[in-house]
Amino acid sequence: MNQTHDANPAHEAGSVYDGLLAGEADGHWAFGTSFEDPLAGVDTTVPEGVDPGDLAGYCLMLGDDALVLSHRLTEWCSNAPDLEEDVALANIALDLLGQARLLLARAAAADPAVVPALPDGSPVPPEDALAFFRDEPHFRNVRLVEAPTGDFAATVTRLFLCACWRLALLERLATSRDQVLAAVAAKGVTEVTYHRDYAARWLVTLAQGTEESRRRTSTALASLWPAVDELFGSHGVEPRMAAAGAGVDPATVRADVDAVVDQVLAAAGLERPQVPAMSGVRDRTGRDGLHTEAFGHLLAEMQAVARAHPMGMW
Amino acid sequence: MTTVDDVAPELVESFETTIGHHDRIEPRDWMPEGYRRTLVRQIAQHAHSEIIGMQPEGNWLTRAPSLRRKAILLAKVQDEAGHGLYLYSACETLGVSRQQLTEMLISGAQKYSSIFNYPTPSWADVGTIGWLVDGAAICNQVPLCRTSYGPYGRAMIRICKEESFHQRQGYELLMTMMRGTDEQREMVQESVDRFWWPALMMFGPPDDDSPNTAQSMEWGIKRHTNDELRQRFVDMSVPQAEALGVTLPDPELRWNEERGAHDFGAIDWDEFWTVVKGGGPCNAQRIAHRKRAWDDGAWVREAATAFARRSAS
Numbered sequence: 001m002n003q004t005h006d007a008n009p010a011h012e013a014g015s016v017y018d019g020l021l022a023g024e025a026d027g028h029w030a031f032g033t034s035f036e037d038p039l040a041g042v043d044t045t046v047p048e049g050v051d052p053g054d055l056a057g058y059c060l061m062l063g064d065d066a067l068v069l070s071h072r073l074t075e076w077c078s079n080a081p082d083l084e085e086d087v088a089l090a091n092i093a094l095d096l097l098g099q100a101r102l103l104l105a106r107a108a109a110a111d112p113a114v115v116p117a118l119p120d121g122s123p124v125p126p127e128d129a130l131a132f133f134r135d136e137p138h139f140r141n142v143r144l145v146e147a148p149t150g151d152f153a154a155t156v157t158r159l160f161l162c163a164c165w166r167l168a169l170l171e172r173l174a175t176s177r178d179q180v181l182a183a184v185a186a187k188g189v190t191e192v193t194y195h196r197d198y199a200a201r202w203l204v205t206l207a208q209g210t211e212e213s214r215r216r217t218s219t220a221l222a223s224l225w226p227a228v229d230e231l232f233g234s235h236g237v238e239p240r241m242a243a244a245g246a247g248v249d250p251a252t253v254r255a256d257v258d259a260v261v262d263q264v265l266a267a268a269g270l271e272r273p274q275v276p277a278m279s280g281v282r283d284r285t286g287r288d289g290l291h292t293e294a295f296g297h298l299l300a301e302m303q304a305v306a307r308a309h310p311m312g313m314w
Numbered sequence: 315m316t317t318v319d320d321v322a323p324e325l326v327e328s329f330e331t332t333i334g335h336h337d338r339i340e341p342r343d344w345m346p347e348g349y350r351r352t353l354v355r356q357i358a359q360h361a362h363s364e365i366i367g368m369q370p371e372g373n374w375l376t377r378a379p380s381l382r383r384k385a386i387l388l389a390k391v392q393d394e395a396g397h398g399l400y401l402y403s404a405c406e407t408l409g410v411s412r413q414q415l416t417e418m419l420i421s422g423a424q425k426y427s428s429i430f431n432y433p434t435p436s437w438a439d440v441g442t443i444g445w446l447v448d449g450a451a452i453c454n455q456v457p458l459c460r461t462s463y464g465p466y467g468r469a470m471i472r473i474c475k476e477e478s479f480h481q482r483q484g485y486e487l488l489m490t491m492m493r494g495t496d497e498q499r500e501m502v503q504e505s506v507d508r509f510w511w512p513a514l515m516m517f518g519p520p521d522d523d524s525p526n527t528a529q530s531m532e533w534g535i536k537r538h539t540n541d542e543l544r545q546r547f548v549d550m551s552v553p554q555a556e557a558l559g560v561t562l563p564d565p566e567l568r569w570n571e572e573r574g575a576h577d578f579g580a581i582d583w584d585e586f587w588t589v590v591k592g593g594g595p596c597n598a599q600r601i602a603h604r605k606r607a608w609d610d611g612a613w614v615r616e617a618a619t620a621f622a623r624r625s626a627s
């Protein structure tokens with residue numbers, strides 16, 4: 001085949017791709033897709049006075065929240081009510097996936113002991129070992145993000161609640177003593193502000209739209225509300241990270257988040273649901289690795305291909 | 315309906331001069347009804363292909379084996395939704411709404427590219443679709459950047475740029491798998507074996523069986539025949555397959571010195587027509603999926619309309 005190869009006209013000038021490959025680095029491509037190592041070029045030294053294990057645990061919490069919520073939003077792809085929503089939900093899922101990758105890579109760099117062991121010589125990078133080879137009890141996300149996707153009302157309601165909360169955390173984290181967390185947070189604030197505004201607009205639209213949309217929205221709010229309390233619980237690592245000037249204790253953002261949520265609920269003409277908070281099991285909740293039944297199914301699907309090929313290169 | 319007979323001769327002349335000079339026809343220009351109808355059919359079919367095309371790869375979004383690949387795939391499928399949006403907009407300049415077009419897709423009155431009626435049972439299919447399917451789409455679409463209808467041509471320029479990213483990302487995915495384990499290499503070969511022939515069919519029936527081609531070329535809607543484009547695609551893919559280390563599943567594929575092109579085996583046109591006519595492995599599934607998404611979203615679209623009306627009053 002050697003001579004034929006060189007004689008191929010498409011091989012020289014006149015390929016149909018001519019003129020298409022110009023602006024190669026035009027920033028079109030998804031955040032976090034252009035680098036093999038998402039932390040390439042970033043100073044990953046753990047700051048003095050910050051416990052590497054705490055830093056890793058804390059990054060897993062925020063990283064897993066983003067990873068799992070992104071996964072649920074991804075389920076909308078090709079299923080959204082209209083093409084604009086398909087594009088918007090994919091955008092938001094991509095932002096969160098980008099945050100997750102940086103945070104998981106940060107966790108692995110801070111404390112390699114959190115990364116599951118793989119066979120010798122496995123080319124699987126730490127971010128993927130964490131996402132695809134960790135068992136359910138080692139995931140630290142809150143339970144709100146793992147609830148099954150539900151309808152569009154449930155999707156925008158959850159996104160709204162999560163975004164209000166995450167935005168409050170990221171705004172404070174932008175001054176973290178950990179350079180990586182500070183950088184991820186600074187970028188994330190812009191992204192999550194957009195997520196919150198997108199979700200809030202839809203929440204008001206649906207609540208004030210038709211009778212059916214209003215019914216669906218208040219049903220969604222009532223079904224998600226029990227998992228909201230958990231967002232503001234402190235789980236050991238967080239207060240210690242806050243004391244070290246590197247993290248945020250979620251208990252301290254409750255008043256601010258409540259104010260924003262109440263304002264949007266008022267605009268939507270919705271009441272705060274009067275439903276009991278979802279308890280943990282012997283006080284263990286998502287942050288402690290205690291998850292809902294739906295989460296096992298999510299992981300089984302998400303991890304299937306990666307786990308079948310522990311020596312795989314992707 | 316406006317026929318050439320009813321209109322002022324200077325309008326017809328101006329249309330024909332524009333076409334003759336390879337200039338663009340714009341929405342407010344007069345155009346023959348047949349030209350408009352052909353364009354609506356072609357642009358709509360193209361738009362529907364972008365949207366239905368989200369499904370076979372979307373099938374792997376929740377199972378992507380690395381976070382980087384998951385991001386790339388999600389960005390790609392999102393691009394396809396964007397392509398659908400631009401093309402539906404181009405179609406709207408010809409007086410047909412997105413809602414009407416979607417209903418025609420769901421009822422089967424309009425078609426989409428048959429390639430998407432093949433299943434994606436393997437993760438490697440994500441790479442093969444990028445390499446071969448986006449690759450064939452580029453061959454078909456690059457000439458359309460110079461198509462005679464302005465809004466279509468401009469949409470195509472933007473789309474082709476993104477398709478070239480998809481093609482390279484898909485090829486890079488396969489290249490990475492080929493550097494992995496034996497099992498991964500087998501996955502790639504198996505996927506290429508399944509998609510090679512359907513990819514060749516993407517250029518449509520052979521020229522002697524393509525009744526609309528001549529008129530479309532005369533109007534500058536189409537710039538090359540199906541067989542010309544197919545040949546170009548084969549010539550382009552052979553060295554790429556070689557660099558990748560996969561075998562294209564065609565024992566008759568060889569370089570023909572005299573023609574300066576590759577000869578290749580006979581395409582199974584019976585299979586092609588079976589799939590076009592609805593008998594492919596995924597025809598029913600693809601339409602049912604689109605119909606479910608559209609029907610399930612009806613209450614959201616109604617709510618948005620009601621809210622907008624109330625806010626305006």
Ligand SMILES: [Fe+2]
Pocket residue numbers: 364393394397473477
């Ligand atoms: Fe496309």
Ligand SMILES: [Fe+2]
Pocket residue numbers: 394448476477480
């Ligand atoms: Fe594409």
